[in-house]
Amino acid sequence: MQEERVEALPLITLTTDFGDQDGFVGAMKGVILSINPEAQIVDISHAVPRQDVAAGAMVLRNACPYFPEGTIHVAVIDPGVGSDREAVVVETAHALYVLPDNGLITLIDQLTPVQRVFAVTQLGFCLPDISRTFHGRDVFAPVAAHLSRGLPPEEVGSAMTSFAELDLAEATVGDDFVEGTVVYADVFGNCLTNIGPDQVAFDAFDWCLTLNGRRVTQLSQAYAAVPTGAPLMIQSSNGFLELAVNGGSALAYFELAVGDRLRLERAKGLDANHEEAGL
């Protein structure tokens, strides 16, 4: 972990699994604006599947890299609220993250390595009464607001020498095949895998997939390249292989669940590209 520092912007993003009904996210926004009326608050998602830390890690990976340098990202998917898990401030060369130390930072760390981690132990930067169930309001929001006013991260508490990371499945490559895992399903049922450009050349087309009795015989360049209701494989917007159904749900079509394995095989003697319909 290195020692560079980014200057914090008064730009704060919020990612939670709180839903949008109850006003809990509103309370976090009120706390932030009470501490720093100049803060600019941007919602990333409040519909992360409940207590699903791996999904939260992917949502952060989808959005945070696109924000300006120095942005402060608050993420609260926190099944351990009130237990002894730490609340931490994580610094990368690009941004600050304020979140529970439960692995949420894992995919960000892969892109932009974590440099420093501080446990929030200076309770003066939290609300005076910390509830048992809502550290988003009482800890994470006020700490982020103080950081956005220029508080150096090292002042929130004690430096940590390690942090929690999720145990990620890895893709494996053989002579004529690649094996990977479904790591995320988006709200439409598109299934993101961990098979990336290191394993598959996405400009080639000669891969086919057989999965739960369903078959896809090439890589496509657009959802609309196959008829409505037909399955396809495509390079997703974060660079990895995605299984999709044009206008439908790959999760349903292939009867998949996050964590399922899949195997691509190189097509033999087949110019699969010629089969592509609809372009």
Next chain:
Amino acid sequence: MQEERVEALPLITLTTDFGDQDGFVGAMKGVILSINPEAQIVDISHAVPRQDVAAGAMVLRNACPYFPEGTIHVAVIDPGVGSDREAVVVETAHALYVLPDNGLITLIDQLTPVQRVFAVTQLGFCLPDISRTFHGRDVFAPVAAHLSRGLPPEEVGSAMTSFAELDLAEATVGDDFVEGTVVYADVFGNCLTNIGPDQVAFDAFDWCLTLNGRRVTQLSQAYAAVPTGAPLMIQSSNGFLELAVNGGSALAYFELAVGDRLRLERAKGLDANHEEAGL
């Protein structure tokens, strides 16, 4: 198409069918703020029914006319992403729209005629790597951000002489009847029609509707004018006739679907107003 120009504000609205779970909208916001940190971003809807261009057109119609002159409206309901549909910047006398050329602009064009349309062909205003599946992030968001910094619309690419429009049903008027179509159902099941003040005088009450075995015998002035659970006809907030159920869903009550036809008949010898309950 005329040639007047509005000055772009740094106010950018977002309308998509991306849902609020996955962080995709967050990525668009990050891209915008990275290009123009002064941009003020306002969410209109991210819950447009998936790939439903006609519904997206209605959502734009519901919201965009109320924004200040010069606002930049980004709309991404884009079943053709990655195909050869154009990404366009559309200029009206009131605002700029950044969206796929697939008919999304149709209802706006009815209110405030389209003046100029430019295809986004200058890729320097897009992200360096344009993905196959997420032009919201890679094309529409960055183009809008550059426009909000003062880029003249004509610099995004080549002028187009025509643009896609949806084929809209029209209401027809007879001696003692009006026939129209359900054009949109809102999230509560209120059914908006294309029957407007040109076809029906909404201050009169003497119209009745029989539809799928259900009957409404007058126009109401408030949802609460009929008992809870009872159906009513009312002038909707955009001026057209709406079928509703007080505290319920007209979509369910009348067993309707968008696109269904309906027929109003003038009540004969009946002072229907006297039947109205609850006012």
Next chain:
Amino acid sequence: MQEERVEALPLITLTTDFGDQDGFVGAMKGVILSINPEAQIVDISHAVPRQDVAAGAMVLRNACPYFPEGTIHVAVIDPGVGSDREAVVVETAHALYVLPDNGLITLIDQLTPVQRVFAVTQLGFCLPDISRTFHGRDVFAPVAAHLSRGLPPEEVGSAMTSFAELDLAEATVGDDFVEGTVVYADVFGNCLTNIGPDQVAFDAFDWCLTLNGRRVTQLSQAYAAVPTGAPLMIQSSNGFLELAVNGGSALAYFELAVGDRLRLERAKGLDANHEEAGL
């Protein structure tokens, strides 16, 4: 009702039951920004259960107290739109509220007593054409925008000497028991009650609950203090007793509905704390 005044900030929050699909909230934002381009708009919730004024009152209670002094809170859960209910501006020592006079202010009034109430009768602060169904856009939003520009509340219309309040259940305390009511269920099924620190000392553990055949034998300090799927009682983030299930729904587990009564009994000769698992 006293006569102190807070200075209005250009900070406006929005709480509605409009959902996030149709662009109705977007229209309200456009109206506000057209009247006051400097206004900072913050969403609290647009997913209040439809026409549920009591739930809306709780959402306001969850969020509004955390906003800076002088914030203007707009709330539109308005089953009586178009009827003769008044649109009002309510002033407390902390904030301004712009809402229908239907009891939405009740729980705020308990925390920060209402000082003055004005009916919106000066239609010049509304949109020129007030629709029958959408006063959020035509009345509440523009009035809030004018207040955010410094319009004194008394100029919106005539002072009222009373206002609508919800009839709230009260908790009752006996020698060895407390009886209360479920007053709100959040989106996860956590059940908030009206049993507060005046009735129960939350640092003690010696209370047990039997409800619809299910039993909880102590108060917990964290959701994670019991195994996944197990029920617990905990002090909620607003200070009152909450029934929860770790990773699940108390609403389903206890077969509860809002309005149901429950009875806590003091445990006899039992150091219930020792039974607590998982801390």
